[in-house]
Amino acid sequence: NAGVTQTPKFRILKIGQSMTLQCAQDMNHNYMYWYRQDPGMGLKLIYYSVGAGITDKGEVPNGYNVSRSTTEDFPLRLELAAPSQTSVYFCASNDRGALDSEAFFGQGTRLTVV
Amino acid sequence: TQLLEQSPQFLSIQEGENLTVYCNSSSVFSSLQWYRQEPGEGPVLLVTVVTGGEVKKLKRLTFQFGDARKDSSLHITAAQPGDTGLYLCAETSGTYKYIFGTGTRLKVLA
Numbered sequence: 001n002a003g004v005t006q007t008p009k010f011r012i013l014k015i016g017q018s019m020t021l022q023c024a025q026d027m028n029h030n031y032m033y034w035y036r037q038d039p040g041m042g043l044k045l046i047y048y049s050v051g052a053g054i055t056d057k058g059e060v061p062n063g064y065n066v067s068r069s070t071t072e073d074f075p076l077r078l079e080l081a082a083p084s085q086t087s088v089y090f091c092a093s094n095d096r097g098a099l100d101s102e103a104f105f106g107q108g109t110r111l112t113v114v
Numbered sequence: 115t116q117l118l119e120q121s122p123q124f125l126s127i128q129e130g131e132n133l134t135v136y137c138n139s140s141s142v143f144s145s146l147q148w149y150r151q152e153p154g155e156g157p158v159l160l161v162t163v164v165t166g167g168e169v170k171k172l173k174r175l176t177f178q179f180g181d182a183r184k185d186s187s188l189h190i191t192a193a194q195p196g197d198t199g200l201y202l203c204a205e206t207s208g209t210y211k212y213i214f215g216t217g218t219r220l221k222v223l224a
Contacts, residue, residue: 004156031210035214040217041217042118042202042214042216042217043202043212043214044214045211045212045213048211050210058211090156090157092156092212097206097210100145100147100162100164102147102159102162103147103149103157103159103204103212105156105157105158106156107154107155107156108154108155108156
């Protein structure tokens with residue numbers, strides 16, 4: 001029962017460095033999402049995908065890029081890391097993107113940019 | 115963009131007390147979900163409400179969807195330390211995207 005798996009769990013980056021946050025799901029879900037959660041706050045949508053080869057921007061896409069070459073994987077790329085990107089990042093998926101469909105979340109990646 | 119406001123922002127209560135948290139929108143919800151997030155974990159779905167006026171119960175948790183579908187509430191009876199966490203409401207606004215509220219952070223003291 002892997003569900004949604006995110007790696008790494010923790011990472012410290014220096015300003016200007018780049019990294020890729022990995023997300024994989026084994027539920028054959030078409031819809032996948034990347035959110036960030038700042039301390040004490042809710043979730044803000046960065047990017048989402050409705051299927052392999054299709055991605056779209058969310059509320060806060062600046063400084064990030066995504067790709068979706070397979071149904072299973074949805075990596076999030078940070079280029080030129082900035083302190084404002086210090087946050088906890090969550091990947092989620094669901095099976096049909098319908099109004100009452102449950103979103104399944106990974107355990108998150110805690111990123112600190114110093 | 116639809117805004118979801120949750121209140122209160124923080125709540126600290128003693129074990130055994132009752133509490134209610136709220137989720138309000140400036141627009142009509144298509145449907146609404148409640149999630150609970152424990153420290154170090156991702157959110158987990160508690161319930162989905164779809165119909166205005168709908169009431170759903172999950173053990174000691176009672177969820178209500180407003181008649182006009184612009185608000186929802188979560189009532190916990192006899193809170194326990196295991197109820198501690200961040201409670202988030204979420205709505206899809208008719209698209210494929212989940213829009214989350216600001217959250218209510220609950221701490222139940224033993």
